[in-house]
Amino acid sequence: xxxxxxxxxxxxxxxxxxxxxxxxxxxxxxxxxxxxxxxxxxxxxxxxxxxxxxxxxxxxxxxxxxxxxxxxxxxxxxxxxxxxxxxxxxxxxxxxxxxxxxxxxxxxxxxxxxxxxxxxxxxxxxxxxxxxxxxxxxxxxxxxxxxxxxxxxxxxxxxxxxxxxxxxxxxxxxxxxxxxxxxxxxxxxxxxxxxxxxxxxxxxxxxxxxxxxxxxxxxxxxxxxxxxxxxxxxxxxxxxxxxxxxxxxxxxxxxxxxxxxxxxxxxxxxxxxxxxxxxxxxxxxxxxxxxxxxxxxxxxxxxxxxxxxxxxxxxxxxxxxxxxxxxxxxxxxxxxxxxxxxxxxxxxxxxxxxxxxxxxxxxxxxxxxxxxxxxxxxxxxxxxxxxxxxxxxxxxxxxxxxxxxxxxxxxxxxxxxx
Numbered sequence: 025x026x027x028x029x030x031x032x033x034x035x036x037x038x039x040x041x042x043x044x045x046x047x048x049x050x051x052x053x054x055x056x057x058x059x060x061x062x063x064x065x066x067x068x069x070x071x072x073x074x075x076x077x078x079x080x081x082x083x084x085x086x087x088x089x090x091x092x093x094x095x096x097x098x099x100x101x102x103x104x105x106x107x108x109x110x111x112x113x114x115x116x117x118x119x120x121x122x123x124x125x126x127x128x129x130x131x132x133x134x135x136x137x138x139x140x141x142x143x144x145x146x147x148x149x150x151x152x153x154x155x156x157x158x159x160x161x162x163x164x165x166x167x168x169x170x171x172x173x174x175x176x177x178x179x180x181x182x183x184x185x186x187x188x189x190x191x192x193x194x195x196x197x198x199x200x201x202x203x204x205x206x207x208x209x210x211x212x213x214x215x216x217x218x219x220x221x222x223x224x225x226x227x228x229x230x231x232x233x234x235x236x237x238x239x240x241x242x243x244x245x246x247x248x249x250x251x252x253x254x255x256x257x258x259x260x261x262x263x264x265x266x267x268x269x270x271x272x273x274x275x276x277x278x279x280x281x282x283x284x285x286x287x288x289x290x291x292x293x294x295x296x297x298x299x300x301x302x303x304x305x306x307x308x309x310x311x312x313x314x315x316x317x318x319x320x321x322x323x324x325x326x327x328x329x330x331x332x333x334x335x336x337x338x339x340x341x342x343x344x345x346x347x348x349x350x351x352x353x354x355x356x357x358x359x360x361x362x363x364x365x366x367x368x369x370x371x372x373x374x375x376x377x378x379x380x381x382x383x384x385x386x387x388x389x390x391x392x393x394x395x396x397x398x399x400x401x402x403x404x405x406x407x408x409x410x411x412x413x414x415x416x417x418x419x420x421x422x423x424x425x426x427x428x429x430x431x432x433x434x435x436x437x438x439x440x441x442x
Contacts, residue, residue: 055397061085063435070410070431077401080360082440085399089118089434094427096188096353097417097434098135100142100155105417105425107434108132108144110186115144117158118434125160126153130172134188134244138195145187147172150199152228166228167199171218178204188244190252195226198252202240206260207301207326212236219300221254221292235296237303237333243354243366247291249390255351255366256288259301260373263325274324282374283309286318287351289343289366289385289392296339302327303335305344315344316394343385343392348374351383353415359424359439360398362387365416367426370403379403380412382426399426399437 058078063085065074077085093111100106104119110131117125126132126144134145142155143166150167153160173182184202191197203211203219211218219239222231235241235254243255262284263274271277285304290296299305303320307313320335327333345351348371356364363386370380381400385392402411411431416424424437 055400057081058397058400060401063087071433075401075410077399078397079399079437080439084438084440086436086438087433088425088436089122090432091116091118091427091434092432093429094432094434095186095414095429096133096135097355097415097425097427098137098142099417099419100158101137101140102157103420104158105419105434106135106142107427108135110147119158123158125158131186133186134190134200136189136191138191143189143191143197145189145199146170147185147187148174150187150189150197150224164228166197167222167224167231170199170201170216171204171214177214181205184240184242184257186242188242190244190246192246192252193250197224197226197228198222198234198244199224199231200238200241200244200254202242202257203300209301209326209332221252223294234294235290235292235298237298237300239298239300242352243289245354245356245364247356247364247392248362248387252292253354253364253392254288254290254292255354256290256298256300257350258285258287258304258347259323260348262304262323265321265324278375281347283307283347286315286341286344286347287349288341289345289351289354289364291342291391297333298341299333299335299338302333303338305341307344307347315346317342318344343394345383345395346378348372348378353417353427355415355417356387357416357418357424359418359422360384364392365398365418365424367413367415369412369414370409377403377407377409380409382413382416382424402428402431 063075094107096108098106104117107116113129114127115125131147136143142153152164152166154162172185188200199222221235223234224231240257241254269277269280286307305318317340320338322335350369351366353367366383368381371378380402382398384396384398403409411428414427416426426435
């Protein structure tokens with residue numbers, strides 16, 4: 025059986041990671057330049073024992089708060105950290121004291137501020153609140169009738185119901201609407217269109233499709249120049265484009281699935297097409313790995329003759345990461361330098377599993393550079409995990425704050441300069 029050569033360059037704070045030479049089998053994750061840092065046991069699982077993470081030299085990690093099922097994060101104007109919890113229908117505020125800011129919501133996920141306006145994305149709508157001194161008021165529904173599992177036409181079947189939200193520099197609202205399934209092509213014809221990023225005028229109103237073919241763009245953020253970026257969970261169980269890997273064309277072979285297709289990190293423009301489910305971004309695994317500016321290949325299962333979508337006409341995906349990384353939260357930061365942080369949740373259908381991590385992409389010349397592993401160690405050698413990071417954001421104190429929905433924790437990561 026032919027195997028895939030894979031190497032992920034880890035460039036942390038200018039430290040070059042190792043790459044595999046031809047014919048070698050690199051580990052699922054390379055951590056050159058990272059060193060061990062310990063979270064001391066506190067007595068409550070998973071911190072009933074010391075936990076070791078890998079981070080750049082001089083960095084330390086501590087548990088800032090325990091928050092069960094912690095998901096996406098946002099800082100308030102008065103420096104409180106908000107945490108969404110879709111499982112419990114609430115938003116928790118952490119700071120000088122801990123309190124429940126909002127409750128009784130329908131799977132709240134995405135959080136975003138525009139001045140003193142807080143946007144909260146429920147699975148079926150987006151709300152705007154006035155935020156002042158730890159209190160929210162004057163709720164306004166700015167986007168409604170979004171699809172979720174309660175939508176009659178979906179009959180309870182919606183794999184990616186959670187929504188994310190961000191606000192552009194002009195006040196426009198952007199909402200991620202995930203696909204109902206792995207290759208549910210009917211999403212592209214739905215109203216509102218699923219597997220898309222929707223745009224809403226400042227103040228709310230009827231959404232329009234800003235980008236389509238976005239299977240599950242949970243990561244959603246605005247870069248320093250004002251462009252919207254999304255980090256995408258791409259499809260699973262893709263078929264072979266040609267005979268190989270011990271199988272025949274169209275077969276689903278684990279060795280191929282392990283690294284195809286790559287996950288996307290894309291800069292969006294009005295009308296951008298990200299291909300799903302007809303086109304897949306090519307990770308170029310041989311002779312070297314490159315997740316930068318990757319072109320699209322047609323999906324042999326859903327678009328065998330290219331009639332559904334001309335994949336060769338699509339602009340390359342700016343950046344990305346390994347298949348089944350499951351990127352979730354996305355934020356732009358200035359620590360360790362200007363760039364973006366992505367919470368990598370880790371794979372469910374890769375063998376061996378792709379480990380969870382916090383990834384960093386440096387911001388240079390108006391775009392994002394290659395993936396760098398910043399924080400890892402949540403997965404043990406046997407493939408089991410004690411934690412799964414979701415999102416990382418920068419605090420006004422210069423530290424990074426990372427949510428972990430499996431460990432039920434918010435970590436504070438200091439860089440040695442904070």
